[in-house]
Amino acid sequence: MKETTNVSIAGIAFRLDNEGYLQLKNYLTRIELGYKNNPDGAEILADIEAGKVTFDEKAEDIHMNVETILISRIGDVGKRLHTGRSRNDQVALDIRMYTKKEIIAIKELVKNLMVTLNDFAANHTETILPGYTHLQRAQPVTLAHHLLAYVEMFKRDYDRLCDTYKRTDVMPLGSGALATTTYPLDRYAVAEELGFAAITMNSMDGVSDRDFCIELASTLSILMMHLSRFCEEIILWSSHEFHFIELSDAYSTGSSIMPQKKNPDMAELIRGKTGRVYGHLMALLTTMKGLPLAYNKDMQEDKEGLFDAIDTVKMCVPVFTSMIATITVKKDAMLNAAKGGFTNATDAADWLVKQGVPFRDAHAIIGKLVLYCIEHNTNLDDLSLAEYKAISPVFDESVYAAINVNECAQARKVIGGPAKEVTTAAIAANKEYFKTI
16 A cells, blocks of 8 residues: 655645655646746735736735736636635735734834843842832832833733734634635645644634734733833933933934923823824724624724734834933932932831831821921931930930831832842843743
8 A cells, every 4th residue: 555645735635645745746846946947936025015016906906916916927827826715814814924923023122121121220229219109209119129110011011912922823714705615625734834823713703803903902002001101200200300310312302492401202202102002902992893793894994003003012112122221310319309208207117116116106106207397397317316206205216227218128128129139139030031032
């Protein structure tokens, strides 16, 4: 009995004996070489991109135009191109292939951003600034701690991109218009050839849903939201009121009328572009919400919004990364801000608790001290021991070390905290994580 080999041609499965298989292989190789060596055999895509192809409006759409061009170049065999296919599953396939490629590109951009932020943090494990709640100074933290918060956000964005990729990496080709075909297609073989991990298991679903586009638009919206939050802080920090940082001239501009100004243009533009990506998400959701099975022409609207959302993200992330890498940190301004606004009040209360004072009583005592400071235009660091004791006899000299803002930050050694040893460990762990993605 002759040994046989399974082959797939245009998605149709055949079984050939090994001699026949070799003959077919050699024949196809000769055709391929002849085609490549033929001056008339330039790729259609290259000709289209070079503006050498004129589309015929009578050919209905791009699919028919490409098929007509192919037939004109290789003859009647080109008429077999559409066997077992529909424009519906071709479009669904193409958008998935495009989206997969773009997700990979965006993942790399996000990784570069995380690496930049992590390196930035490594230089500021002892740089003190106020942490905020309600945009009010709350507790002293380190700049490394603040930056690492965004690294964690972008990690999740990266994971969401990976998850989105998994659900995009499913091949719909072979679904036909909605009910597959009578030809014996080997969809698994085609999926392997095209680099897909799986195939759609229902043909109507394969051609009629774009939830992977919506999911990517959602993932990109969340990513842009994180960028926008950071941009908002950069805008605030670069203002005269904060003066925590100075932006490079490459990412800011002066005013056309006010010579003293330095506007955070790039941060503002990225913040603005976030709304643009949100809009595309809502447009996709709105387009899909009322469509019955299976394919509907409304679904052509998925392309423009998705393409623009992807392009917007691919533009914003590298610009943001470069902007971050060129920021000048004003350490003294950050430290002075941390010393004001009673950011060490919680630590003063914690000191009392460690002396045996119940937390609720300690909270009330520090509240009285803060009120006293406000009335006398001073702060906790500058109060005399006598003034402390006037509020509570429990206070002694050791309270001053406890409320030092550097000590306040560095004493918080719980995992996830701002202490140098914690942030240094987190930075090291991030570096190991980056090696795995």
